[in-house]
Amino acid sequence: MSTDRERTLGLIAALGAFGIWGLAPLxxxxxxxxxxxxxxxxxxxxxxxxxxxVLAVRERRRFFIHIRVRPRVLLALAISSVLIAANWLTFVYAINSDRxxxxxLGYFINPLVSVLLGLLVFRxxxxxxxxxxVLLAAAGTAWMTLRVGQFPWIALILAFSFALYGLVRKKTDVGPLVGLFWETLLMTPVALLWLFWLSRQGMLAFDPAHVPEATLLAGTGLITLVPLVLFAAAVRRLNLGTIGLMxxxxxxxxxxxxxxxxDEPFTPDHATTFGLIWTGLLLFTWAGWRHYRRGRALSRGTA
Known part of the structure; x- marks a missing residue:
């Protein structure tokens, strides 16, 4: 397959992944x-x-061999499962509470938090x-707290939980699909027990007889898996600079x-907060892009 065609497929996959994540609130x-x-x-x-x-169809007889992980990896995935569960729960809570x-704001801050973690953990x-x-993002967060009078805990939980999740997964030797499978498998007993408790309390919304709502709840699996598969396909075909911008x-x-x-309120103070963070992101992206271009120029010069 030609390089141009691979890049086109990568762009389509990236647009699909980020598009689904962007429209997920709907x-x-x-x-x-x-x-x-x-x-x-x-x-x-x-x-x-x-x-x-998906893994059973793809791997067939090698399914159990393919999903096998070492105890140390399983412990890391247990930690990452807690982090991604906190991220998911905060995200859905924010949407359902009109925030x-x-x-x-959280996912705009996230890349800068990842940079900060890279500085602290990987030196x-x-x-x-x-x-x-990073300082501009911190200033934006402080402005939101002082001027709006509300600590942006939803944005910060989303940013830090996903950044920490990425950190743990970066240090864990496992593929994205297998890793997510183990994370959800480890969370499944807790999820089942929680649904059982909600049922006993008469608070369970899921009802197979109510097809639209039951279908939407079952469809949360697709909302989780499809963009992940598209993102993995995009990463294989595009350079990290392009992925970073997208x-x-x-x-x-x-x-x-x-x-x-x-129709959520967007005040001048919100504009100041987002403006500081967007400026920080532009500077960060420009610095990363310049470093990437310099590296490519050097590699071509030594080739």
Whole structure:
């Protein structure tokens, strides 16, 4: 397959992945009458079943060999499962409580949190522009807290939980599908027990007789798996610089949904907060892109 065709397929896959993530609030808004914890329990169970089916079809007789992981890896996946569960629960809670703008803010902050973790954990060095970018994001967060009078806990939980999740997965030697399968499998007993408890309390929304709602709850597995598969396909075909630029598509779409479709308040103080963070992201992206181009030029010069 030609390089141009591979790149085109990669761009399509990336647009599909980030597009689904960006439009996800529309899907979860349809489940607005269902508790966030029940939605996450269903998301865990249906994702696990779907992943098991996909891996079984793809690997066939090698299924059990393919999903086998070492105890140390399993422990790391147990930690990452807690982090991604916290991220999912906070995200759905924010949508169901009409705070979609906070999710957009969180995922705009996320790349800068990842940079900070790279500095602290992997001793990665930052350029002056990248340091300035992180400081601007911190200033935006402080402005939201002081001026709006509300600590942006939803945005920060989303940003830090996903950044920490990425950190754990980066240090864990396992593929994306197998890793997510084990994460959801480890969470499944808790999810089942929680649904059982909700049923005993008469608070369970899931009812197979109510087809639309039951279908939407089961569909949370697809919402989880499809963008992940598309993202994995995009990463194989595109350079990280392109992926890095495109990752802002999802929170940008969520921002538009929050302000223009869901009519969430967007005050001058919100504009200042987002403006500081967007400026930081532009500086960070420019610094990363410049470093990437310099590296490519050097590699061509030594080839």
């Amino acid at each position: 899907y979860f808004k349809l489940l607005g009458t269902v508790r966030a914890d029940e939605i996450i329990a269903h998301r865990v169970i249906w994702s696990m079943l779907l992943l098991a089916a 979609v703008l906070s999710t957009s 990665e060095t930052l350029s002056r522009l990248q340091v300035l970018a 990752q802002y598509l999802a929170p940008s779409m969520t921002f538009v949904l929050a302000v223009f479709l869901f």
